[in-house]
Amino acid sequence: MAPFVDGESSIINMHGAGTTNPQRLFWESMDLLSERAKLPLHMTYRAVGSSTGQKEFMGDDASGYRAYNHFGAGDIPMTFERYNTTKSNGRKMVHVPFAMGAIGVFHSVPTAELGGLPIDLTGCLLARIFSRDITHWEHPDIRALNPKLTAVGEIKVYHRVEGSSSTAGFTQYLEEKCPESWTLGSGSTIVWPSDTYDAQGSGGMSDKIDESPYAIGYIDAGHGHERGFGEIALLNRNNVYLTTLQATISDAAVPALAAGVIPSDPTADFSNVNLYDQTGAATWPITMISYFYIDHDLSHLNAHSASVLMAFVRFILSDEGQALAEANLFSRLPAELQQYTSETLSNMIMPAGYVDFFTESSSKTRAWLGANEYVLSGKRRSYSEYQRSQLEDELAELSAKVDALDSLDSCSSSSCSIPSASIMAPFVDGESSIINMHGAGTTNPQRLFWESMDLLS
Template sequence: MPFQAASPRRRRTLIRAATVAALLLSGSACGADTEASTEPAPLQQTSAAIACDGSGQLLGAGSTAQANAIDIWKNAFSAACPAITVNYGGGGSGAGVQQFTQGKVAFAGSDSALKPEEVEATKAVCTGGQGIDLPMVAGLVSIVFNVEGVDRLVLDGPTVAKIFDSRITKWNDPAIAALNPGVKLPDAEIQALHRSDDSGTTANLTAYLAATSGGAWPYPPSKTWAGKGGQSANGSAGVAAQVKQVDNSIGYVELSFAQTNNLKSAAIATGAPQPVDATAANAANTFAKAQVAGTGSDLALNLDYATKEDGAYPIVLVTYEIVCDKGNKPATLPALKSFLTYTISDEAQQAIGQKGYVPLPAEITSKVKAVIPQLS
């Protein structure tokens, strides 16, 4: 391009001129340069309400729970902003946070908020700042099952805990039968599947079990699986695939993976008048009561896993995008802010709401929208 040999100041001037021309001709504008500027310029709005600024690769990694959402967002964002390439690798929340603290990615997806020691570790890569949690993808953990002849299954906290800790081993166990009167449960061994990788999905499931099992789950909430026995698989996609293939199996995945694989999801007896089905609408009832527990720019949420409200599904999760509040790399900061501005938009939240996720309530998205422009 002719302006590449020009000075940085001249190059920025030419780019601004080209942007203005594009706006006049087509009504859309996607910036294509990450050159740092001493004069902050407003992001250019496209006809799809996507703001483009910066160029090059934007790398992220972590949560597999949000993988389907990221795919949807990448497609829309890339179409509007071809100068920016978003590459997101899964590997689980634990791996994502590790890559972030090693400075390998601009953002990490994690289904659990940063712990104090993890925040401390981020300071090595966030010069003058630290990592913060920005809630971006809301969803629910579906207890998926593959039991011949059983189309609807009701479970509760103590029963789920004992199944995944190998203390309930048969499908016709009295505890399961009591929750499912009239259902013909087979005299078959339960094949329980859990995550092999450090997972925020596991952290949210075990937080639910710790809050609702009455001590039947004897382990603290953790990304690392602690239950006894069972089989393991990597990522949400791996667990879903195994449940689909293995007779008399049970596992836990996000609702989007349950839907993609046509898996049945258990209803949860919470103490509400009726067992609560694993639907996005029911999870939204739980998120509506979520409170921000973080301080400053950190927007970690407090989720009520022990809710007994009618129609409130209790096993919910939120995926946070972990970013630096200060000290982001100048080369990727414009693209990072552009992408996050889009993903928290009403348009983007509604787009993933059609694929098994839960659009975040306005009370939360408004707070995230206020933080993103302040990233530096």
């Protein structure tokens, strides 16, 4: 179906499903691309977890083992069983890294009991805590590493309850790092000790840590830092104790590529690929790659959908997309991994009629070329996107004003200066005055004026 049919436009579809962690990144990127496109695009992403993303990419009897979506996404590689099922049904797939993340270990020990320092732990101590060999904060082995820690009482261990890439990464790290202490196995779901506690999803884990004193749990690091939790300083392979904020997350990929941990053939089995406990003074021990799962041969797809799929993937990998990934609490791919993904995409098979989208930047107008159909133009914006950017600016300004007002609480009346008009509205003897402005005239711009007045108010 052609994009335009004698005045009627057909909608080009592109859909994905998988891990919940990049949901905001994907949704925002899809909105941006839809607004920049001249062609009518309909893009969706179902945030259902890495495991479901793999299952739907693999397909089943009902689909003839063809993917249910144009792409899948996960924070772990395709399992060997699912990869093999896909391959045995005549399909080659590629793993396309799009971002990197860290699984952090966070706690709710009161700040006053930390002695001004983070809690240092080794991988083996973590294994003993989460397997319930160590159950109290005052255990001698914890105190030996943390002499200033004064916390006492039970360690409340929280774990994810459903199939989770965070659980897979965390348990695989413990199993590889300290097999003598971690005997519970590894994977997206395991059987936990009965005296541990369930948490549903990343949000649920954050809530449990927040609500439960002296708790400990694992979560993608960005969520933990968003909530301001205390973080465990974990011993890395270079014998450095560090938190995810002190680590350079992308450092783990470089030695992994050099050592052949990541296959040179992107269509190969990735099930044993992991970046746990890589070398490097600033390397975080539980680092994960987030992947797109895509068919190597896309010739069975509608050509327009294939064009949109590749435009979306390339946007996520672009400088703008990687900046959005960072804003959504991921880490950028290092240059070496960017080169790997670029070569992967350039060798994929496209359907007849496939066209690469051209990008017109917001900073440089490309007359005529920018007006073509297969263009994503930064000059083209929707009002909703404009409103979002306006609201973001207004929220940032409001936050600055709140911070300025909060600072007044910490000073005496004699030492505080009168806030400027940019911080406080005109006040008249305890009552706030309303500033009026009125107009009247032609009906034609009424909606323009009303909407503009609402925005300014």
